[in-house]
Amino acid sequence: MFLMKDIVRDGDPVLRQEAADVTFPLSEEDQQLAKDLMEYLVVSQDPEQCKKYGLRAGVGLAAPQVGVSKKMASVLVPPTEKDGKSPFTDVIINPVIVSESVQEGALTEGEGCLSVDKDVPGFVPRHDRITLRYYDVNGEKHQLRLKNYPAIVCQHEIDHLHGMLFYDHINNDQPFTRDDDMIMIE
Ligand SMILES: CNC(=O)c1cccc(C)c1Nc1nc(N2CCN(c3ccccc3Cl)CC2)nc(N2CSC[C@H]2C(=O)NC)n1
Ligand code: NI
Numbered sequence: 001m002f003l004m005k006d007i008v009r010d011g012d013p014v015l016r017q018e019a020a021d022v023t024f025p026l027s028e029e030d031q032q033l034a035k036d037l038m039e040y041l042v043v044s045q046d047p048e049q050c051k052k053y054g055l056r057a058g059v060g061l062a063a064p065q066v067g068v069s070k071k072m073a074s075v076l077v078p079p080t081e082k083d084g085k086s087p088f089t090d091v092i093i094n095p096v097i098v099s100e101s102v103q104e105g106a107l108t109e110g111e112g113c114l115s116v117d118k119d120v121p122g123f124v125p126r127h128d129r130i131t132l133r134y135y136d137v138n139g140e141k142h143q144l145r146l147k148n149y150p151a152i153v154c155q156h157e158i159d160h161l162h163g164m165l166f167y168d169h170i171n172n173d174q175p176f177t178r179d180d181d182m183i184m185i186e
Helices: 028-044 047-053 148-161
Strands: 060-062 072-077 088-100 104-107 129-135 141-147 183-185
Touching: 028 047, 028 060, 028 072, 028 088, 060 148, 072 148, 088 141, 088 148, 104 148, 129 148, 141 148, 148 183
Parallel strands: 104 183
Antiparallel strands: 060 072, 072 088, 088 129, 129 141
């Protein structure tokens, strides 16, 4: 199981590299990595276990953040009160955003990252809607449309696979600048 000591922090070059494509069928090692990446999110989202292991809660974790420069990330978007179903949960492998809305979206409260200890205030302008193509741990190809929070999270995690961090997108002169048709996501 990953603990905070296993999370690579900003400044480590691995977070600024282009990660390598994952080859199928997954090696034992890559299968274990996928399990561990998802387990971190599950444990971190359970208040009791989160406290017990001293974790920072997250809804996404990319392999480079645990020092493995491979195109793999776990995403676990918690269920919204409404229907108790997670809008998106999977380990995305060799993900590609095949299309994206011109319309932007951003989290109203800004973004946090397990690899960035400092708070970096500001809107992180992203695409409000994306069409995501990825392979799951079984090598099955998926292509689906995501919008709002799940789309933001996937873009944040896919950024990690290309050596980008969320604050790279923040407008430093006007961090809370937004154009009036930017979708603000709670
Ligand atoms: C600077 N202001 C802020 O951080 C920020 C501040 C307020 C609100 C938001 C919404 C903010 N923003 C933000 N909050 C999150 N969490 C909210 C709490 N949650 C969580 C916490 C406890 C249990 C279960 C869960 Cl689910 C875990 C996830 N996560 C991300 N990001 C950016 S995309 C990848 C994702 C990530 O996992 N980061 C570690 N951003
Ligand atoms: Ni991150």
